[in-house]
Amino acid sequence: MSASRYTYLGPEGTFTEAALRTLPEAATRELIPMISVPAALDAVRTGDAAAALVPIENSVEGGVTATLDELALGEPLMIYREVLLPIAFALLVRPGTGLEDIKTVTGHPVAQPQVRRWLAANLPDAVWESSASNADGARQVQEGKIDGAFAGEFAAATYGLNPLVTDIHDAENAATRFVLVGRPARPAAPTGADKTSTVIWLGDDHPGALMELLQEYAVRGVNLLRIESRPTGEGIGRYCFSVDCEGHISDRRVGEALMGLKRVCPNVRFLGSYPRAGIGAGDVSPARPGTSDDDFTSAADWLNRSLDGRG
């Protein structure tokens, strides 16, 4: 195993690579581009890499399903960091190509909804062909297979292309969230602004089943940040839930919520507690009354005193 290697969704020039390079430790690691999210994660599973950076969520298109499904259903891995990157695309073409020459365009499937309105207004007749990543699209333009690729402007130099139009983004403030994933180990200590990710399977289908899942968080004052259902692949109507909540597994209210879920759900997969990107401890709202660590500790003390007849 190589502790010095990090894989990422490649090839060179992806937004994922740009996000990875914002991590201070990336400077001292060998960064290895992989062709797909599963390939990047498998290198971690086999021990070929210490960690992988992969996209997990886009503010326009939502969850990156390849990542969500790998983390939910593949051999267990854990999230250690998240990175938020603002996303604006450039339309990359071979030198000499003008807008009027473009008949085919490409990008990652997550890129398409982010440029749909721009395409309709500027290249209404261009045919979209999805690529494995935005940089893979740029490589296909370089090879002459496609006329234009939506990718980061920084990918132009890597592939000898020209950024014909820059700063393309249908939605203001579009951003993609990436996660640094490693093999399961002890989570890093809490920072005061943390996030805990889980995947939760519901038991038998009955009225209020999802509400029962949610109330494990609600009654302990744990704020949910994201909840998404994903098919388990076992048949129509079989879902699991990918859930992010505020706080660290070592916060009593979060640990108690996870224990509550573990009691009532057939399967709960802990995906990690890690620092929230872009948010400091000072930005997190205080625990709701009755849900701080001290509140849980004094309630447990009271129970023990009661059991001892000292109530």
Ligand SMILES: O=C(O)C(=O)C[C@]1(C(=O)O)C=C[C@@H](O)C=C1
């Ligand atoms: O990293 C890249 O360049 C990718 O192609 C992946 C990805 C994603 O899956 O979200 C990254 C950012 C953009 O939002 C679109 C695509």
